Amino acid sequence: MTDTISIAALVAEDLRSLASKLKRKLRAQGHPGNLTASQASVLVRLEKDGQMTTSALARAEGMRPQSMGALIASLEASGLVVGMPDPSDGRQTILSLTEDCRAMIAEGRAARQDWLTRRIDATLSAEEQAQVHAAIVLLQRLVEED
Template sequence: MPAPAATMSRAQKDRLTSDLRMACMRISRRVRFESTMDVAPHQFSILVRLEDGPRTPKEVAEIEQVSAPSISRTVGSLVERGLVSRSDDPADGRQVILSLTSEGRRTIKETRRRRDQWLATRLEHLSDDERALLVEATALLERVAAE
């Protein structure tokens, strides 16, 4: 077991930081790629951005931190698949409003279910003590993420 943080050397703290970052990235990547529903991770991210209500492509691009042409291509494919709809903005005819369709909402729900299932399957292989440790670690990670 590693030394308590108060007695960790600078090198040990640096190693912990790096190892934790890499583990979080690997889990995130695995969950995204191993449990998709024929929707690429970047497409799913856009669907989730529309979950709370309609947005303009510009708003989505800003949130996603991608270029307007990139959003346009991705949204185009989501519209073709019936996951997103486009409509004219009643307040500004030059703007387009993007909204989730019922199929888009179903895709979000099913993708989340699959992601949870994928992770739950891996957690089943852990002992009760290991799962209890993850409960504590999750609380710590939430605290770190909130800072």
């Protein structure tokens, strides 16, 4: 009996590897400073989902509240996150991004976009760019919710 690898399995392996490499390249272009992956993830979550409590962030990130508390403390010390008392429950603190953090995120995103645009333009012909765009449309179907 011979083992055969399906085309789908090969595509999945190549795609996963490529996505990982692209993520590393983009991360390097965004000038993330000394942020850990967990810190960056929390900042992106606060940017996309808005203000939250430490416990809500911990649930959303799959972390223990104590671990999230330490992570938030370091982000507050860096001036990236600020906490304000919850107006409906003074025992809770609502966390949000500082304006400096929002600017840092926007600058990093712009740097990554600029780098990728320049690489695409310098490396791929117009026809190849159209092919990549067509492939992206197909790849988006893979991540759409059922």
